Amino acid sequence: MQEMTYRLTTDLRRLSFENHDNCVSCGHAFQEGDTSHLGYDQNDKPLYVCDSCSGSLKETSIRHYFTPRPYEIPDQETKLWRYMDFSKYVSLLSSKAIYFTRTDCFEDLFEGAKGIRKNKERWNYHYLEFFKSAIKNSPEGHMCELPEEQIEKDAQRLLKEMEMGGEAHKKRTFVNCWHESEHESEAMWRLYSSFLANAVAIRTSYKGLYESLGRDPSINIGRVKYIDLNKNYAGPNDAFWRKRKSFEHEREVRALLTDMKYKGEGKLIPCDLSLLIEDVFVSPHAPEWFIHLVNDINEKYSIKVKVSRSELIEEPFL
Ligand SMILES: [Zn+2]
Structure with missing residues (x-):
């Protein structure tokens, strides 16, 4: 697999921004969790492609796990x-x-709010469970040997960080x-x-x-x-x-x-x-x-x- 160079020209960023949902070579519609590849072909032309088309990249700038946009784009003439x-x-x-x-x-x-304060407990619970499961399910080949108390503590810390991030994000x-x-x-x-x-x-x-x-x-x-x-x-x-x-x-x-x-x-x-x-x-x-x-x-x-x-x-x- 090619090393990522992190070289992102405005043209490359624009290409991936405007074509966010699809591979520009074959039109493949990205699904959540797919990998999208940003880079350049042999003529240094920017490319934003799927796994199957990534062979045409001479240089890979960055790979992303595809996530859909959190918003819908209106038609051009709207x-x-x-x-x-x-x-x-x-x-x-x-x-x-x-x-x-x-x-x-x-x-x-x-x-920028994520919910109503009176429902925050439920939201906290959801993300605590999410973080705990992420900590327990470490990547293949790695064992999670942390004791339960440690997992709980780490998950609480991640939740706290996310909350603080929310405040900072508004600014x-x-x-x-x-x-x-x-x-x-x-x-x-x-x-x-x-x-x-x-x-x-x-x-x-x-x-x-x-x-x-x-x-x-x-x-x-x-x-x-x-x-x-x-x-x-x-x-x-x-x-x-x-x-x-x-x-x-x-x-x-x-x-x-x-x-x-x-x-x-x-x-x-x-x-x-x-x-x-x-x-x-x-x-x-x-x-x-x-x-x-x-x-x-x-x-x-x-x-x-x-x-x-x-x-x-x-x-x-x-
Ligand atoms: Zn493709």
Whole structure:
């Protein structure tokens, strides 16, 4: 078996990121526990392949045990909306960057949570048993000769470490949220703009968001899944992709990144606004002058998108 070189170019990382579920040579759909191989062929072309195709690798950078993504990716053309105050809109234009909020700064205390505190005992029990069984079932050829008390102690330590990891993880995870919908939403206008008359919404698509951020393989973009935390838990890798059912109306798609070193409460990530902004809408309650203002600002920042008034303003006939 080839030695791993750990040489990971951006092209290789992007290839494995975009084709996460399948071998790029034969199309094999990876199953949990399969090995995926990242490396380069004889022409130094990046490859992301399955066991059967790994012979075509001249260099193996790294092998992974395949695990499915903890989130679902919407179709490329899926419409995403972001509703905001005018000041936030100007900030987006002037910074040419998207603001990612550190997850411990969100109002929702359940952000990144694995469950409800009153159910924690059950969750602890599940993972304690999981760790104990992992310690006892050592790899083939090795005997586990640890006494029961030691196994219990080690499992408790691993559980403790995982809990501490959960807290720390919140400070290293940054998120930018979008609302998935084909249409405008009256509720979202109300929720995400403190002063409704001066609110702006931008519409993009999954593809627009991904490409505007430079197809960066370190930024994950996917759907939040809404679960009943009375009955379920989020796993250690799922926690930032799960929310309580009571948030289901948000239909959130989030962009998420991890930064181990950065200490600020949010990160500005450069973004190509011409790829991001497909349409701009102003609130159904916006006065005429506000539309002119948004148009002026767009012109100042060379945003070539027409500003439309919210479609919710259309008059009915009875
Ligand atoms: Zn293959």
